[in-house]
Amino acid sequence: MEAPNKRYRITTFVGLFIVLVLTTLFWFPSVYKAILSGDFEVRNYQMQGVDWLVVLIILGLIRWGERNPLSTLNIKKPTGTLIATGMGLGGFSMLYIFLHRLVLNGLGVTTGFEQQTENPALEAVGPEFVWVYGIFSLITASVAEEIMYRGYATERLMKVSGSYWAAFIVPLLAFVLMHYRKGFDHLLVVLVVGSLMQFYYLKFRNLTINIVGHFFIDLMAYVGILSKEL
Template sequence: MALQVLPDDADRLARPATVIGFVLALFVPPLLSTSGIDTGPLVGNAIKWAIVAILLVIVVRFESDSLTSIGFIRPRLRDIGWALFLIVAVVSVFALTDPLVTALGLPTEQGIAQPSLAVGIGSAITAGITEEIMFRGYPIERLIDAGYGPVAAGGLTWALFTVAHVGSGYPSGNLLQIAVAALIITVVYVRVRSLVPVILGHVVIDLVGVLAYVFS
């Protein structure tokens, strides 16, 4: 995967509909999370679904493209393997980095509101589906279409995904772990170019986290 700083076809990114799609997908979530506005989980989830709905309309109606162009590929048997790899890798990251985070004196979990089981499950499913579309499928594919290399496209979206979690109440220790986990997910998406395994993996990972947190 070669790093390409300048795109070959920047005009593709200058289309009004695509500009709106990028702003909605990559910049609205970080701005909301760092604005200090407490939307609550239900409103926050509704905003994510609304953004995704608009993105899908943009792709089909205004970009005149198919949903396969943003990673909605027909499920393949190997997707299960990649999803399992993601689950094991990311859960291992959290388990193995806990001692390091503790040794560094970085806080974890404090300040995060404990959700009810129903809200937690709803938020996990919402995050797993919508965030993969917003931060992986749509922007990475559009950046690659414009001529950016996969490393540059994945790196930009990974950075903004991490920033989007800064204002969400996660302490610094958890943010470090989330950044590493997001990097793994981004690398897998760039490798397979399909939303199926990353959505499956993301949903299961978040569900594991919710269940562990609620019942701890």
């Protein structure tokens, strides 16, 4: 990637404003519920679509704004080593989630990790929603969110600021706040797991590792939901 110039900086600041500010504000329940459909199933599909729309904007900014190749997102060809490293990220994250629930449940605090606070019981929606939306959301979370918060926001902040901690903390805060709608308990999980994701990305600068790790985490959560509810 070329050294930052005026065009690159302007394009990057526009992209960062979209990802870190506008997207964060949009995901507050009072905002997105006023904009998206009132039907639960339709709204959840629309929510996935919003993430992909942001990704398309990011890709456009990189290709025609920055005039850089999309390879600057650092998505690398998966290898056995990369997949194993990503699984390690997922494994450490799942270990924390297990301990998190174990400790809070031991204190008599009911955790809500398996189910978003706004979601109805799975039996209240059709089986096609559980399977189709579940798979769609796994792909969206592991690919779209990683492009937005790690491959784009973290990478670009590192480039324009030259600060490791700015690149670590700012996208992490936006990533955590984006999950505000899922409840405080989930926010704590996202803060710790998101910190691991930031650490891994800045250490390896390889988005494939993060995508594999994120997919593994959400897949385990999804399997847990299905095994409990179906």
